[in-house]
Amino acid sequence: MGGRARPAARTAARIVDDAVRVGRFFRISFQRTLRIPDDGRTYPLPPGFGRFPVRRVRDFAARLPVAWRRRGGVFIAMYQREALWLAFEGVGWHPVAVQIGAGGVNAVSGGSWPEKLSEAPQNYLVCPDQPWLDGINTRRRIVRQFVAMPLGGGATVEEQLTGRASRGGIQVRVFDAKPGRFSSTPPRGRSVPDGLPFAHPANAATMGLGAGGRMRQALYPDPYGVRTWNRAAAGTLEVHILNAAQFSLLTGEEMPPTPISAKTYTDLGLPWFELYDDALGAVQGSRRLARVRSTRELDARAGKATPEDRVTIAPERVRGIRPGRAR
Numbered sequence: 001m002g003g004r005a006r007p008a009a010r011t012a013a014r015i016v017d018d019a020v021r022v023g024r025f026f027r028i029s030f031q032r033t034l035r036i037p038d039d040g041r042t043y044p045l046p047p048g049f050g051r052f053p054v055r056r057v058r059d060f061a062a063r064l065p066v067a068w069r070r071r072g073g074v075f076i077a078m079y080q081r082e083a084l085w086l087a088f089e090g091v092g093w094h095p096v097a098v099q100i101g102a103g104g105v106n107a108v109s110g111g112s113w114p115e116k117l118s119e120a121p122q123n124y125l126v127c128p129d130q131p132w133l134d135g136i137n138t139r140r141r142i143v144r145q146f147v148a149m150p151l152g153g154g155a156t157v158e159e160q161l162t163g164r165a166s167r168g169g170i171q172v173r174v175f176d177a178k179p180g181r182f183s184s185t186p187p188r189g190r191s192v193p194d195g196l197p198f199a200h201p202a203n204a205a206t207m208g209l210g211a212g213g214r215m216r217q218a219l220y221p222d223p224y225g226v227r228t229w230n231r232a233a234a235g236t237l238e239v240h241i242l243n244a245a246q247f248s249l250l251t252g253e254e255m256p257p258t259p260i261s262a263k264t265y266t267d268l269g270l271p272w273f274e275l276y277d278d279a280l281g282a283v284q285g286s287r288r289l290a291r292v293r294s295t296r297e298l299d300a301r302a303g304k305a306t307p308e309d310r311v312t313i314a315p316e317r318v319r320g321i322r323p324g325r326a327r
Contacts, residue, residue: 018051019087020074022174023235025094026127028086030054030076030170030239033134034262035083036145037308038213038296044272044318045134045215048327049259052076052084053247057240060250073238077247078148079258081295083212085135085146086170090128094182097222097229099124100133101171102146102209103158108137108219110161110288113171114236119226122283124175126222129280131323134217136209136292139285143219145212147295148241156208160292168208170239175229207241211294216274218282263309271319273327280323 014021019029031048054074061069078084090096097117099106104113109123117124125133135143136157149155151168159165222228244255259265266272299305321327 015054015056015074018054019089020054020237020239022172022237023096023176025091025176026096026098026174027089028172028237029089031085031087031132032256032259033083033085034259034265035081035147036213036215036262037311038294039308039310040214042142042214042216043262043311044274044313045217045327046083046085046262046272047265047270048085048087050256051087052078053253054239055251063250073240075240075242075247077242077244077255078207079244079255080148080150080207082148082258083145084148086133088125088127088131088133091186092128093187094184095126095128095177095224097124097175098127098130099171099173099175101173102136103151103156103169104167104171105157105161105289107133107135107157107289108283108286110136110286114173117175117226117229117231119222121286122219122222122226124222125219126224129223129323130220132327133219134215136211136289137219137283137286138211138214138290138292141216141218141282142214142285143217144214144289144292144294147210147212148207148243149210149295150243151206151208155210155295155298157211157289157292158208161288165208168206169241170209172237172239174235174237175231177224177228178230181224181228206246207243209241211292212296213294218275218277218280220277220280221283261309262311266311266313266317269317271317272313274318274320276320276322 019027021027030052034046036043057073101113135145152165
């Protein structure tokens with residue numbers, strides 16, 4: 001059930017409070033977070049420190065490449081080697097299927113982009129069941145953290161698995177359910193804001209996503225089955241990543257400072273997070289994504305690695321949360 005997908009459909013999206021709504025039933029934001037140590041250990045989930053600012057390509061068209069102006073999209077800015085996680089929001093009465101790409105590589109399955117929905121292996125997530133994604137799916141219940149790296153330096157997931165540095169950024173494809181599977185109108189007292197027309201995704205970016213340290217995170221199996229989703233009705237969003245200096249020059253806005261280190265955060269006694277979600281199951285990790293070397297491993301091969309600060313997390317500092325609760 002894999003293979004190449006049809007070209008992405010035109011969809012509706014709008015930015016509200018630095019979250020991007022794609023279609024009627026899904027929105028995504030990009031959370032600033034700690035960069036966890038890449039020291040061979042597996043860490044709990046780090047906190048979120050607020051959303052990265054999101055801007056439309058079309059609002060800065062005069063100062064952007066022609067390809068970006070023609071194809072549209074949004075952009076965020078990150079410091080080199082800064083980490084992020086993706087926060088998903090949906091409505092329980094109308095779930096959607098979502099695929100995430102890291103520079104044109106499926107972050108769940110490691111497959112090519114775009115890729116048809118597949119259940120063996122599952123190459124998508126179901127929202128709102130899946131509240132977030134922190135990295136590429138390398139083992140069952142283990143991801144390697146998303147870390148921003150310059151495109152063209154060989155460290156991104158895209159370059160390691162495809163040998164190309166042609167796309168970068170983050171890709172999002174949203175699949176609605178087939179007609180009649182779920183309600184299309186909200187229960188009384190709830191509403192879903194209308195979207196705005198949004199252009200076809202762009203094909204270039206200055207930064208891509210590399211792999212950082214390991215953390216515990218389960219990607220949940222689809223409880224509805226792949227036949228629930230209307231695979232011809234995908235909406236697509238392209239998210240370009242600029243470096244901090246480019247963002248400030250382009251927008252005239254100052255970038256927020258990069259978050260404190262994981263060691264400083266832990267030394268202050270602040271909490272880490274563990275989801276109580278064993279009953280929900282987890283999809284298998286991708287063997288292809290498991291081959292991706294982390295940024296530290298690449299530094300070590302080049303003789304540029306520096307010692308990692310040792311981070312010791314006391315068990316009482318790990319806060320257990322249940323699915324659906326904020327982090």
